[in-house]
Structure formats: C-alpha cells, structure tokens
Amino acid sequence: MKNRLIEYCRSLNIEYVGIAPPGPYLDFEEIWAKQIEKGHVSGLEEKDIKRRVYPELTLEGTKSVIVCLFPYFTGNVEGANLSKYSYSLDYHIIIKNKLDAIGKFLEANVQDFKYKSFVDNGPLSDRYLAWKAGLGFWGINNHIITDKHGSYVFIGYILNNYPFEPDKPQDRTCRKCLDCVRKCPGQCILGDFTINPQRCKSYITQKKGELTERDIEIMSRNGLIWGCDVCQDVCPHNKNIKTTEIEEFRKNLVHKLCYNELRQISNKEFRRRYGDRCFSWRGKGVLQRNYEIINKIK
Numbered sequence: 001m002k003n004r005l006i007e008y009c010r011s012l013n014i015e016y017v018g019i020a021p022p023g024p025y026l027d028f029e030e031i032w033a034k035q036i037e038k039g040h041v042s043g044l045e046e047k048d049i050k051r052r053v054y055p056e057l058t059l060e061g062t063k064s065v066i067v068c069l070f071p072y073f074t075g076n077v078e079g080a081n082l083s084k085y086s087y088s089l090d091y092h093i094i095i096k097n098k099l100d101a102i103g104k105f106l107e108a109n110v111q112d113f114k115y116k117s118f119v120d121n122g123p124l125s126d127r128y129l130a131w132k133a134g135l136g137f138w139g140i141n142n143h144i145i146t147d148k149h150g151s152y153v154f155i156g157y158i159l160n161n162y163p164f165e166p167d168k169p170q171d172r173t174c175r176k177c178l179d180c181v182r183k184c185p186g187q188c189i190l191g192d193f194t195i196n197p198q199r200c201k202s203y204i205t206q207k208k209g210e211l212t213e214r215d216i217e218i219m220s221r222n223g224l225i226w227g228c229d230v231c232q233d234v235c236p237h238n239k240n241i242k243t244t245e246i247e248e249f250r251k252n253l254v255h256k257l258c259y260n261e262l263r264q265i266s267n268k269e270f271r272r273r274y275g276d277r278c279f280s281w282r283g284k285g286v287l288q289r290n291y292e293i294i295n296k297i298k
C-alpha cells in the first residue's frame, strides 16, 4: 500500500512523501518542555503538551502519520515586501485540498480507513514530523531542509489508522555556517537548532495589539511587512535550488503591497481583494501598521 500511496502522490505532483511513526514522541516532549520553560514559544502552538506528543489523542487508533512537503520557492524578487511563503493564494487551502485527495484515495482503497489532515493548524509539530519521516534535515535556523528545494517547503500531515511502515530520519544536519545566526534581525536563533519566537520578526509582523520598543526595533531591520525570510535567504542550502513544480504556487503571485492601497481601501475591500491570501489573516490594520513602522511613516 505504501508504494501505491507514493505513486498516487506523484500523480498529484507531490514529490516528498514519508511516514512518521504514530508516537508517542518522547524526544520531542523533552525539547518542547524546555522551550516552554524558557518562554521560547509563540503561543500559537497547541497548548496541551500531551496532544503534541500523543497523536492518538487527536485521532483514536492512529497507526502512522503520512507527511508531505510542498516546495514553494519561485525565485528572489527585488522590491518584494511580503515573505516568499505568502506570494501565492493561501497555502493552507491549496495543501488541504491535496491532503484530502490523498485521504479520499486511501478511503477508497483501504477498508475502514480513517484520517485527519493538517496544515499548520494541527496539534503536532509539523517540522518534527517531517524530520521523523525522513523528508529533510534540521538547520540551525530551525527549518527543515531538502537538497533539491532547500528549506522553502510547506509541511502537511495526515494522521491515519493504517500501519504504513515508518521511514528513517536523515542522519545529518545543516552545514552549521552560522550565517543565519549572525544575520537574524531578532538575534533569536540560538545555535542549538532552536529559536526564541518571541523575538522573531516573522512572528512580530503577525502580532496584534501593542508592540514593544524591542518589537518595533526588530521589525524595522528589514523591509518585509509580512514575515521575514532572512534565515532562509542567507542559508547556503538555499543557493541554486529548484523552483517549485507545483502549479498553484507558481501563479497568481503577489510580491508587494502598496501603502496607498492599504491606506485607501476599507477592511471589507481588503478582504475582497486579499481574503484568499495567508497574509490577510490578521487584517489590513496590522499590515498597514507594519508598513508605517518599517518606513517610518507617522
């Protein structure tokens, strides 16, 4: 069945598919408990640590986890003020459709097949699962890296009740050049494959409400009003990589938002124009605020 799964994924243009075991992920639990202790969590993750460790708590009878990577790199664009991951239509929707197609294919071919699929919104650590499933290796910048598409990959996973044979994690890490550590605007890459998301510019650009002086300073260190690509852009593993072969990530791209547009349109009009983009989930006001901070507009 695993070969049929891989074959089906190929027919959907999904090159990276691997299997993670059903847990519990006790090694992850140890790392995560330390992150919580140090306050190095964004607050957007699942709060119940057990649900991050035991897939069974999310899908009863989980026997394996299908993990897929979706490359999204389309090139470096001069003058862009959005992060690369947000150029296309919302990746959550694009990937969820693909994962559900896989789930339906398996439902049709495996008796009593049950599954739940997630893109960014699940209780587990998607990067940990991608590593467990042997799809990439860890970078010091805390990203999962592939040889062909670098670290510009989205991760989706499917908890399911079929015992697919697990793959093995890759026994390697990044080159440890530490360029990402040196150039990180938040100085939050700690050198032990973990980061402090509280100081990460990408996280700060998504923050609602009052920003601290430190947030403002970090945000002003480069021109992106949404996200921050520095630790990926400087990484040698991302040099000379292939652009994505996934059609949906190649078309209908928005690289930049204009201030005048943000200022002039209503929230409703903003949602009409950009509601199907991942950068819109915090609303127009947050993007406008970020633009004003970065470009020092009073």
Ligand code: SF4
Pocket: 141, 183, 184, 185, 186, 187, 188, 189, 195, 199, 200, 201, 202, 203, 227, 228, 229, 230, 231, 232
């Ligand atoms: S996204 Fe930016 S701020 Fe966040 S860890 Fe990477 S380089 Fe640092």
Ligand code: SF4
Pocket: 139, 140, 141, 142, 174, 175, 176, 177, 178, 179, 180, 181, 231, 234, 235, 236, 237
């Ligand atoms: S920039 Fe260097 S240290 Fe950072 S992830 Fe890439 S190879 Fe590793």
